[in-house]
Amino acid sequence: MLSKNTVKFIKSLHQKKYRAEHQKFFVEGEKSVVEVINSDFIIDFLVATPDFIERHNVLLKKCSFEIIQATKNQLESLGQYQSNDSALAVVKQKVNEAFTPDRNELVVALDDVRDPGNLGTIIRIADWYGIKKLLFSSQTADFYNPKVIQASMGSFTRIQFFYGDLPTVLSSWNLPVYGAFLDGENLHGLSKVEPGVILMGNESKGISPEVEPFVSRKITIPAFGSAESLNVAIATAVLCDNFKRLIG
Amino acid sequence: MLSKNTVKFIKSLHQKKYRAEHQKFFVEGEKSVVEVINSDFIIDFLVATPDFIERHNVLLKKCSFEIIQATKNQLESLGQYQSNDSALAVVKQKVNEAFTPDRNELVVALDDVRDPGNLGTIIRIADWYGIKKLLFSSQTADFYNPKVIQASMGSFTRIQFFYGDLPTVLSSWNLPVYGAFLDGENLHGLSKVEPGVILMGNESKGISPEVEPFVSRKITIPAFGSAESLNVAIATAVLCDNFKRLIG
Numbered sequence: 047m048l049s050k051n052t053v054k055f056i057k058s059l060h061q062k063k064y065r066a067e068h069q070k071f072f073v074e075g076e077k078s079v080v081e082v083i084n085s086d087f088i089i090d091f092l093v094a095t096p097d098f099i100e101r102h103n104v105l106l107k108k109c110s111f112e113i114i115q116a117t118k119n120q121l122e123s124l125g126q127y128q129s130n131d132s133a134l135a136v137v138k139q140k141v142n143e144a145f146t147p148d149r150n151e152l153v154v155a156l157d158d159v160r161d162p163g164n165l166g167t168i169i170r171i172a173d174w175y176g177i178k179k180l181l182f183s184s185q186t187a188d189f190y191n192p193k194v195i196q197a198s199m200g201s202f203t204r205i206q207f208f209y210g211d212l213p214t215v216l217s218s219w220n221l222p223v224y225g226a227f228l229d230g231e232n233l234h235g236l237s238k239v240e241p242g243v244i245l246m247g248n249e250s251k252g253i254s255p256e257v258e259p260f261v262s263r264k265i266t267i268p269a270f271g272s273a274e275s276l277n278v279a280i281a282t283a284v285l286c287d288n289f290k291r292l293i294g
Numbered sequence: 295m296l297s298k299n300t301v302k303f304i305k306s307l308h309q310k311k312y313r314a315e316h317q318k319f320f321v322e323g324e325k326s327v328v329e330v331i332n333s334d335f336i337i338d339f340l341v342a343t344p345d346f347i348e349r350h351n352v353l354l355k356k357c358s359f360e361i362i363q364a365t366k367n368q369l370e371s372l373g374q375y376q377s378n379d380s381a382l383a384v385v386k387q388k389v390n391e392a393f394t395p396d397r398n399e400l401v402v403a404l405d406d407v408r409d410p411g412n413l414g415t416i417i418r419i420a421d422w423y424g425i426k427k428l429l430f431s432s433q434t435a436d437f438y439n440p441k442v443i444q445a446s447m448g449s450f451t452r453i454q455f456f457y458g459d460l461p462t463v464l465s466s467w468n469l470p471v472y473g474a475f476l477d478g479e480n481l482h483g484l485s486k487v488e489p490g491v492i493l494m495g496n497e498s499k500g501i502s503p504e505v506e507p508f509v510s511r512k513i514t515i516p517a518f519g520s521a522e523s524l525n526v527a528i529a530t531a532v533l534c535d536n537f538k539r540l541i542g
Contacts, residue, residue: 167525176518201521234539270424270538273449277415280531283524287532290518291482 048093048116056093056124056136062188069139071190074125076132078200083109085203087137093121094133126192139190142208146219147179150241152289153221155181157212157257158248159278162187166197167279168246173201175286180207181215181243183257216243216260223262224289225253226281230264233285239292244285249278296341296364304341304372304384310436317387319438322373324380326448331357333451335385341369342381374440387438390456394467395427398489400537401469403429405460405505406496407526410435414445415527416494421449423534428455429463429491431505464491464508471510472537473501474529478512481533487540492533497526 058064059072070090073082076098083089083105091112099106099113106113116124118131125134147153154172159165165187172180186209187194195202216223222242245261247253253261267276267284276284306312307320318338321330324346331337331353339360347354347361354361364372366379373382395401402420407413413435420428434457435442443450464471470490493509495501501509515524515532524532 167528170521171524171528173519174515174517174521174524176520178519199521199523204520267422267535268538269422271421271426272424272452273418273422273447275447276419276422276531280415280419280528283528283532284535287515287535290516 065190073135074127079133079135081200081203090136092135098132152177153179153243155243155245156186157183157253158185162191162193163197164279166194168282169198170201171283173204175290182209183212212257224265225261227264230266232268313438321383322375327381327383329448329451338384340383346380400425401427401491403491403493404434405431405501406433410439410441411445412527414442416530417446418449419531421452423538430457431460460505472513473509475512478514480516
């Protein structure tokens with residue numbers, strides 16, 4: 047049974063402060079919950095409807111975490127989904143561990159992308175284009191925000207990421223850094239590029255002056271009309287698409 | 295002064311039913327309001343703070359519509375913006391008039407794109423890529439939904455559109471129709487394309503069986519990773535980017 051304390055605990059995970067304190071977060075909805083169970087994330091416990099438990103009994107039998115039964119209404123009061131008749135998993139956060147990319151892989155780095163929806167969408171885009179590693183500045187939205195998890199559509203389970211100081215990390219990697227600017231080289235004019243880092247800036251300010259010196263090439267998506275800008279997730283998709291087309 | 299009836303009238307425009315009945319909609323925020331005043335849309339009346347009126351007095355002197363003064367709090371209670379200390383314009387809807395594209399231009403057509411945020415983002419993308427004409431199926435989100443207007447970031451003033459029956463319209467145009475599918479030709483493999491219609495389907499169902507026969511080429515954005523799909527606005531951007539790169 048779902049205790050008052052458990053309810054209170056899950057509700058606290060809507061806030062970053064408590065997610066950080068407990069090093070936990072939650073995942074909602076059938077598809078994402080099944081994906082997180084099958085991933086290398088460690089499940090703390092699961093809250094699920096009897097239907098969900100029955101439908102996934104083969105998967106759940108192999109698991110050792112606690113399973114708490116709940117109704118649809120209870121699930122909906124715990125999470126942020128308007129409708130959830132399946133499950134909610136409380137999951138351990140990963141340790142924020144630095145990695146070094148291989149010479150032949152593309153990486154996406156975000157300089158203060160603040161909107162959780164944008165971050166989640168960018169994670170999904172990276173996963174579509176087979177980009178496995180992402181680097182986030184410390185001011186970038188919290189990866190474990192429920193809106194990030196939701197917008198990533200399960201892709202959050204398939205990428206590696208860490209939060210770090212971009213100048214320090216980018217200079218230690220010593221890879222080409224392709225920064226998205228409004229006044230750079232025409233993206234469509236590139237004919238050959240080396241793998242490296244695709245760097246995207248903040249929604250309103252773009253790439254910050256502190257990070258700009260670490261950009262090796264400024265790249266611009268050509269505008270043919272009159273819109274002043276593109277949303278950062280849209281721009282990330284267009285850059286990833288062109289780089290994957292050129293690099294393969 | 296802002297009368298009770300005016301307040302009631304503006305609030306009714308949050309609903310499609312009343313927007314259709316009155317053939318009006320509203321536009322909020324400084325940038326979008328200035329853009330709509332400068333566009334070929336006809337303003338019914340303007341609600342604005344004294345500061346906004348003073349800042350834009352040169353522009354407003356040339357206008358003949360009524361200007362009603364209001365406070366920031368009043369503006370925020372009328373519209374959907376959490377913060378609005380500038381203006382809200384009530385604007386006449388355009389007549390739903392069919393057009394025929396030129397042979398050398400790209401057009402975007404939407405088959406039941408239901409989410410207003412997606413529609414607004416697609417309008418902004420079209421405007422970025424200089425695509426001036428859009429065709430919407432009758433089940434596509436309402437162009438005049440405040441969320442569409444907001445997400446388009448002013449681009450709604452710079453495009454032409456109409457709602458129509460896609461099979462009828464597409465067959466009358468007799469142009470190549472490039473449909474976004476998950477099992478079509480590799481977008482990156484295209485080397486030459488003729489201008490025509492980029493057709494995008496519904497968020498969950500894709501292009502409907504009734505419209506599919508009017509597709510001349512099925513196109514797929516190549517996946518390099520494991521995400522199952524891309525958001526429809528993201529996919530529209532990637533298709534527009536590739537077509538503009540190939541066509542210029």
